[in-house]
Amino acid sequence: MSNSVMGAAAVALGLSASITGIVVVLMGLVGHRGSWKRETRWLVGIVTFAAVAAVVVMERALITRDFTVAFVAENGSTKTPALFNFATMWSALAGSILLWTVILAGYLVAVLVKFRNRQDDPMVGWAILTMLVVTTFFFALMLGPANPFRTFNPPIGFDGPGPNPLLQNNVLMAFHPPILYLGYVGFTVPFAFAISALVTGRVGEGWLLATRRWTVVAWGFLSLGIILGAWWSYETLGWGGYWAWDPVENASLLPWLTGTAFIHSVMVQERRGMLRVWNLSLVVATFSLTILGTFITRSGVLNSVHAFVESGVGPWILTFFGLIVIVSVALIAWRGDELRSPGRMDSAVSREGAFLANNVLFAAFAFVVLLGTVFPLIVEAVDGRSISVGNPYFDRMTMPIGFALLFLMGVAPVLPWRKASSGVLSQRLIGPAWFGAAVLVFSVLVGARGWAPLLAFTLGGFAAGASARQVIFATRRQGWRGLVGRTNGGMIVHLGVIMIAVAFAASNAYVRQDEFTLLPGDTATMSGHDLTYEGSTVIEYPNRNERVARIRIDGGQVYEPALATYPLAGQSINIPSVRSTPVDDIALSVLKYPEGADDAVVLRATIQPMIVWLWIGGLVIAIGTLMAVIPGTRRRPTDPVSAPVEELVV
Amino acid sequence: MKKRSNLRLWSWIGVAVLGVSAFLYGSVSGGEPRTNAERAYALANDFACPVCQGQSVAQSDAVVARIMRRKIRTWVDEGRTKEYVRAQLVADFGEEIDYTPSATGITSLVWILPVVGAAGAVTGLFFMFRRWKLDSDFEASADDVALVEAARTDPT
Incomplete structure (x- = not known):
């Protein structure tokens, strides 16, 4: 049997099982069928089997170079190295939808296993039903x-x-999309439970507690996926x-922003019973933004360096997006009365006040990014003009929000719940304030100038001081357990985010770029670094020819930026070469390769400080996320959630 | 206790003085002057490559982007203003390449809407806090106090 037939059969099986699953779960939930739990387990098993089988068939077709499968003929080649051949599945539209589906099926099984003892609970039933609806959509896309x-x-x-x-x-291509998709798709779980909470009317804190770790895990994967994408770029x-504030980059940032807001605001609902509508709205926004991002990436409506070719999936995805928004908003409106919060805020200067401010800022950030991304479409539709919105707009609008968020990262961890006195704040913030000032003085001493980067470094130091304070106190009190649990792991995540924010500010403020025309033996000097062109060579690979320029940096190691030509694809690309140190990076790329051995090369050099800290920050976020999902020491229910009275009156 | 409180106050004054001085010094003293290459690079980041998919003039390797970079560098070397460079590039390649939306006409909405949204959010929060405060400003009646006292002293 051919790969095409087997693959199509697997997709058809997956679609049939998903639809049947919806019917069975629905009948079970409305009480017409007693055996629905066993049948659901079987059907989810079949859905997963079908998705895995479709992936196996696709990989088999790619590995055996079965060009009777159009996807392989369009994207595969006998010359592609094994690792990239395996990763070819997610290099184009249809394969990436397949990857999405198999990850979704994996989450579906994980939910079923995790909640196997609660299958009688309608909350779990409706969540599985919602996930099956999403699965059905993706299988249907693959049949369409x-x-x-x-x-x-x-x-x-x-x-091919x-x-x-x-x-x-670049090997990152093998990991960036699957990890990003683990994040995107992971948000299906909290979304499904949110819908379930609305349908069942159990809109209290139950659904939040059930999905707390799922949300954190999805957020962690999404964060790591975005960082890996930036590194690949x-x-x-x-x-x-x-x-570059490219539409596809923005599409991944949007659910991250709303997801981050959600992770913080759930704590307010868990502790104080507040922000119920807001939390539901955030989780719906996060999931629907992953779908909107899919639309932006795959419909070809916006110019992007990452976008797939224009295809017919746009209207399908847009319709699905509209459906999610309409159904969710209708359900929230339907449950309006039950969503009234029983709690209230005692003071703006409290942990919950800080979380509220955090949410407003993240919502504003997301609004700016969304508006800037879709604004060219709006103007074109209304006015018929073609405009662009890029770096200057996003930098100007998001910078104050970024500063405010860094400040909050410093203040929020030391705030008690309910209300903080000035004495408590003064005592807890003085250490972080000194640390921020020390970072500022150090930055000025090493030559950093300009109010914006200096403010970013100061606030970064302040926030890092507050996070480190929390971790130090927790480990002093609880030993290694002070590193795990949501709060302590969250502080490690904060440290990673601060590293990224500071590196982002430094690299953007102090970037230097120039182009040089160099003959063999010539040296160019840039920002104190000597770049010597030593000559060029041509290297033949099975799938490409590389014309390599040899550049010695500061009389030390030779770096080899190249122009690679892929004859089968009929395309040439630049392969940069980067020297990384903890202080700065020198990225070299060839703009014009020399015709003869004695001719000149046109070289572009970019020097940016602290780039490597972006990737280290990403690693710290991943480690912090892992720590956050490991259960920490639980607060005794009888312990107060806020500062003791004597602290309040200091 | 008072001694510690005074110490902390002085600590805050110290950190404020140090921070503000260092910040002012680092913000006002310009450091090394920007070179023309740096100015040209910053400007090239503000315009889209006209033949690329989502890349700026600074990012792109396309021939037209390299020509634009050379033009920008020439104008910077001649001491032309940002506005001159913008006007020239827009005249040659169209409004579409300008990454900074104009602050007039319909495109001004992209600047105005976030500000309006932020103002709305702050106003909303103000009223929300006020409502919460009003809700919390109530006195327990004598009956309430008696009820609680009875419950506390009830041995069962």
Whole structure:
């Protein structure tokens, strides 16, 4: 049986099982069918089997270079190295939908296993039903406009072009999309439980507690996926940057922003019973923004360096997005009365006040990014003009929000619940304030100038001081357990975010870029670094030819930026070479390769400080997320949740 | 207790003086002057490459982007203003390449809406806090106090 037939059969099986699953769960929930729990387990098993089988068939087709599968003919090649050949599945539209589906099926099984003892609970039933609806949509996409198993009749001796050359010269491409998708798709779980809470009317804190770790895990994967994407961009695209406010980058940032707001605001609802509508809205926004991001990436409506080719999936995804928003808003409106919060806020200067401010800022950040991303479409639709919104707009509008968030990261961890006195604040903030001042003085001494980066470094130091204070106190009190649990792990995540914020500010403020025309033996000097062009060579690989320029930096190691030509794809790309140190990075790329051995090379050099701290910050976030999902020491229910009375009256 | 409180106050004054001085010094003293290459790079980041998919003039390797970078560098070397560079590039390649939306006409909405949204959010929060405060400003009646006291002293 051919791969196309087997793949199409697997997709059809998955779709049938998903639809049947919806019917069975629905009948079980309304009480017409007693055996629905056993049947649901079987059907979810079949859905997962079908998704895994479709992936196995696709990989088999790619590995065996079965060009009768159109996806392989369009994206595969006999010359593609094994790792990139495996990763080809997510290098194009239909395969990426397949990846999405198999991850979703994995989450579905995980939910079923985790809640196996609560399957009688309608909350779990409705959540599984919601997840099955989403699964059905993605299987339907694969039977419709994003069919990965279309057939092709290859002529004798046919070889495909291979994946986009940009996607086959860096190992990060094998990891960035799956990790990003683990984050995107992971938000389906809290969304499904939110819908379930609205349908069942159990809109208290139960659904939040049930999905707390799922949300954190999804957020962690999304954060790591975004960082890996920035790293891939930096190492591959050759322009010396890592973030360009591109629509596809923004599409991944949007759910991260609302997801981050959600992770913080759930704590207010858990502790104080407040912000019920807000939390539901945030989780719905986060999930629907992942779907909107999918639309932006795959519909071709916006110009992006990352976008897939224009395809017919746009209207499907947009319709699904509309459906999610309409149903969710209708359910929230329906439960309006029950969503009234029983709690109230005693003071703005409290932990919950800080979380509220945090949420307003994250919502404003998300609004600015969304508006800037879709604004060119709005103007074109209304006025017929083509405009662009880019770096200057996003930098100007998001910078004050970023400063405010850094400040809150410093203040919030030391605030007690309910109300803080000035004495408590003064005592707890003096250490972080000194640390922020020390960072500022150090920055000035090493030559940093300009109010914006200095403010970022100061606030970064202040926030790092507050996070470190929390971790130190917790480990002093509880030993190694002071590093785990939501609060302590969260502080480690904060340290990672601060590293990224400071590195972002430094690299943007002090970036230097220039172009040089150099003959062999010539040296260019830039920001105190000597770049010597020593000559060039041509290296032949099975899938490409690389014309390499040899550049010695500061009389030390030789770096080799190259121009790679992929004959089958008919495309040439720049392969930058980067020297990284904890202080600064020098990224080299060749703009014009010399025709003869004695001719000049045109070289672009970009020097940016602290780039490596972006990637280290990403690693710290991942470690912090892991710590946050490990259960920490629980507060005794009889312990007060706020500062003792004597502290309040100091 | 008072001694410690005074010590903390002086500590805050010290950190404020140190922080403000260092910040003012670092913000006002310009450090090394920006080179023309740096100015040209900053400007090239403000414009889209006209033939690329979502890349700026500074980022792109396309021939037209390299020509634009050379033009920008020439204008910077001639001492032209930002506004001159913007006007020239927009005249040659159209409004679409300008990453900074104009602050007039319909495009001004992209600047105005976030500010209006922020003002609305702050106003909303103000009224929310006020309502919470009003809700909490009540006195327990004598009956309430008696009820609680009876419950506390009830041995069962």
